[in-house]
Amino acid sequence: xxxxxxxxxxxxxxxxxxxIINCAYSNSASDYFIWYxxxxxxxxxxxxxxxxNMDKRQGQRVTVLxxxxxxxxxxxxxxxxxxxxxxxxxxxxxxxxxxxxGAGTILRVKS
Amino acid sequence: xxxxxQSPRHEVTEMGQEVTLxxxxxxxxxxxxxxxxxxxxxxxxxxxxNNNVPIDDSGMPEDRFSAKMPNASFSTLKIxxxxxxxxxxxxxxxxxxxxxxxxxxxxGNGTRLTVT
Numbered sequence: 001x002x003x004x005x006x007x008x009x010x011x012x013x014x015x016x017x018x019x020i021i022n023c024a025y026s027n028s029a030s031d032y033f034i035w036y037x038x039x040x041x042x043x044x045x046x047x048x049x050x051x052x053n054m055d056k057r058q059g060q061r062v063t064v065l066x067x068x069x070x071x072x073x074x075x076x077x078x079x080x081x082x083x084x085x086x087x088x089x090x091x092x093x094x095x096x097x098x099x100x101x102g103a104g105t106i107l108r109v110k111s
Numbered sequence: 112x113x114x115x116x117q118s119p120r121h122e123v124t125e126m127g128q129e130v131t132l133x134x135x136x137x138x139x140x141x142x143x144x145x146x147x148x149x150x151x152x153x154x155x156x157x158x159x160x161n162n163n164v165p166i167d168d169s170g171m172p173e174d175r176f177s178a179k180m181p182n183a184s185f186s187t188l189k190i191x192x193x194x195x196x197x198x199x200x201x202x203x204x205x206x207x208x209x210x211x212x213x214x215x216x217x218x219g220n221g222t223r224l225t226v227t
Contacts, residue, residue, distance in 0.1 A: 034215050043115075043202050043218030044154070089154070098167060099144075099216060101154040 008087065010106040019077040021105045023090030028071060030092040034099070035064060035075045038087045047075070047088075077107075085109045113137075115219035117203050123225045129191040132222045135184055136205030144216060145178055145188050146202040154202075160186065193226045200224070 013019045025033065031052040036044035050057045050064045050073075057064050063076040073090050087106050093099045116135040124130055136143045144159040158168040160180045168178070175194070180186040190197055200221040208214035 036218075041220070043204070043220045044216075046215040046217060049215050098156050098159070098170075100156075103153050 008104050008106050010108060012108045012110060013080050015080060015082060015109055015111050017080055019075075019080045019084070019107060019109075021075045021077075021088050021107065023073040023075075023102050023105075025071050025073055025090065025092040025102070026100070027092060027094060028068075029094045031095060032093050033064070033066060033073050034091045035062075035073075036089045036091060036101075037084075038089065038104070040086075044089060080107075080109050082109045082111055115203055115205050115217055117201075117219035117222050119222055120220065121223045121225075123227065124193055125227055126194055127192045128226075129189065130193045130197075130224060130226075132188040132201050132203075132224070134186045134188070134203030134219060136186070136203070137217055138184065140205035140207050140217070141183070142206045142208060142214075143180060143186050144204040144206075145186070146204065146218075147199045148202060148221070149199045157188070190224075193224075195226045198224055198226050 034049040035047040037047050038044045048059045048062050048064050050066050055066050061078045065074045077084055085108055087104045089104045090102045091099050115137055118133045142161045145157040146154050147157055148154050155170055157170045158178045159166055163180045176190055178188045200223050202218050202221045204216040204218040206214045206216045
């Protein structure tokens with residue numbers, strides 16, 4: 001029978017190109033945001049986080065941008081590699097509240 | 112650091128049977144979370160503990176689900192009796208801090224539960 005489930009957006013990029021994964025969060029009061037990467041058969045893996053008093057944070061090959069005005073979060077991956085292929089989740093929370101995950105975006109890297 | 116350790120990795124059981132999932136959080140972390148992941152609903156928080164005390168169990172779907180944290184290094188999630196709709200991947204995660212306050216969650220590799 002036909003499977004029914006979340007239809008995750010897919011981003012396909014060429015190896016070596018930069019990737020930008022976007023996320024619209026729901027709670028304007030959220031003050032902490034996290035990006036996770038999930039590979040097949042594994043749990044979500046922490047990539048980078050950002051607090052609401054910042055609008056940009058850089059890690060190794062990754063940058064997170066936060067636009068609180070439009071409740072938008074993005075993850076930029078520089079020089080995307082085949083090992084970056086995974087599902088990427090943004091998550092948001094407000095102090096003392098639950099961490100809420102987005103539906104996820106599939107990143108496919110073409111060699 | 113061994114990370115969050117979950118067991119078993121896979122569990123196949125028949126409807127009506129009791130299922131127990133186990134989790135060892137990262138040493139020193141004081142918050143522990145149980146999540147369920149399905150294609151239909153994505154990642155859902157079931158329950159979380161802080162300093163071994165359940166803080167929010169509003170995500171636990173039914174009374175068939177229960178979770179315990181007898182000490183800082185061990186937690187269980189029990190389903191009794193199990194039903195086919197419980198089939199999912201169950202993740203345990205831990206963090207340092209109150210809930211997820213300013214501290215990322217670290218996840219285990221999950222238990223894939225199949226109830227036939």
